[in-house]
Amino acid sequence: MDVLDGRSVRDVPHESGGGPVTPPRIGTVMWPMQSWPDAGELWRRAEDLGFRHAWVYDHIAWRGTTPWYDAYTTLAAAAAVTSRVRIGTLVTSPNFRHPVPTAHAIKTIDHISGGRLAIGIGSGGTRRASDAGVLGGDDWTPSERASRFAEWVGLLDRLLRQPETTFEGTHYTAREVVLEPGCVQRPRVPFVIAGNGPRGMRLAARHGAGWVTSGRPDGGTAQETVRSRLGALDAACEAEGRTIGDRILLTGFSGEPWLDSAGAFDDLAGRYAELGITEIVLHWPRPGTPFDADMKVFEAVAATYGEPGGAR
Template sequence: MTGPRIGTVVWPMQSWPEAGDTWRRAEELGFHHAWVYDHLAWRGATPWYDAYTTLAAAAAVTSRVRLGTMVTSPNFRHPVPAAHAIKTIDHVSGGRLTVGIGSGGTRRTSDGGVLGGPEWTAAERAGRFAEWVGLLDRLLRGPETTFEGEHYSAREVVSEPGCVQRPRVPFAIAADGPRGMRLAARHGAGWITNAVAPGREAPEVVRSRLDALRAAYDAEGREVGDRILLTGFTGEPWLESPQAFADLAGRYGELGVTDIVLHWPRPGTRWDADMDVFERIAAEHGTGVSGARRPS
């Protein structure tokens, strides 16, 4: 079927090897991509396992589905060890990794707040985000990086042999405001939104953000990359039925969304859903083949 590609967020709450079975199932169902949240904890959910370690393990038990973080936080990961882990996962997966990156959460218990120190203002968070992405870009392109920034530094970091994907693993940048949009246009092969804005309907939110994204890409002289919609936060009935999904996917596809991400059903939560409906959606809208994509 034509329309946006589909992916799923796999909750990092299962121990191994049960979690491995879920990642393999995501591939078998035909999802184009499968993602994991990058938090230290999340809304009181336990257990909660590490995103990068999980992706390395998932890469080893799958062969086709594209893998990614939804999204990496700059607030508790330094770019140097993050780049090292990213290159490793890219090699383990055979070039199937996309690094989703955002400005991180504001809850102290789930993000950088657990490391201690003062609270950051919105401007400080945005500045750290931009510097983190720029340094990560340099570290992954290599061959050697020395950098001294306001928030992060690196000294004579050798990047060879580098990533499987060239010139580096693609980034998908989660951003809603002008500064983040510019960051996505400068460094991103993709962009992520959850369509949440108080008092506004989700389609209109996506439409206006896509307009801003296109303007940012035009200013950088680049073509707009993947436009990824993370569902599950706006109350829309994505998993009510295959027809409901098809109707919504068609509507957002017309707006310009290229990829839609569904949460793996999680009983007893707002992300609960009929597993049969979930699997039928994957069968009708997935392909089972994704492979590696080169960043734009």
């Protein structure tokens, strides 16, 4: 199952070294910083521009940014004021969420949205200015963080698939949890897994309908990094006997000039499509930050790569 349910993509021609390639679909990260109804207008605008998906970061706070509203409450409200664009977290994590109430919220939003929800999941960051330390307690070691991530994803998967779940793990417990009638999407809401290491790749291959990376370079260029990670993902999928159709690139962290111009976007989109990226996510321009961009360029990209008449 693909996150976008196999929907068709508009044929946008562009030149690349390997000849014509299927253009990527586009989404946007929405900043949960405005109160309603102003925030609702932005979500409707994202849909009208034709973005296939619109996402929100799931943190209690993010790099000291204020105000910062709750992701799941925001998605519920966004689901109620849109009708076509897919929505989701990018990403939610075990940092401050237990799988049981998280599953309950996911099921509810899936019903409110009419089955348009996808859940991006990651192991969570370690910045105490975000949400890693706001609940107090000891910092998790890398090994514990990875172990919690794996257990969290596995339990969430069971909770959303089964009519009743009892589970006793190392980190999380669930006792006779009933989530009937379940999700609108079957067998459950699709997961988009963020994982660049071997354990994260295995989780993505086992549970993911999609995989997401920021493309932040780790030694080489961003494109070399993504090529290597896609190769590792393919190997993990082969080992699990599964495929992942949606390979998502979250832009804004690699230093590449995605929104310097429409031409710059075309060039980069073509290069990443050749590597196997199927979805590109842009941040909604945010003045005075590294995520600022010319709104005219942002809208021009949406007009070219989005769906005519809005997402559907």
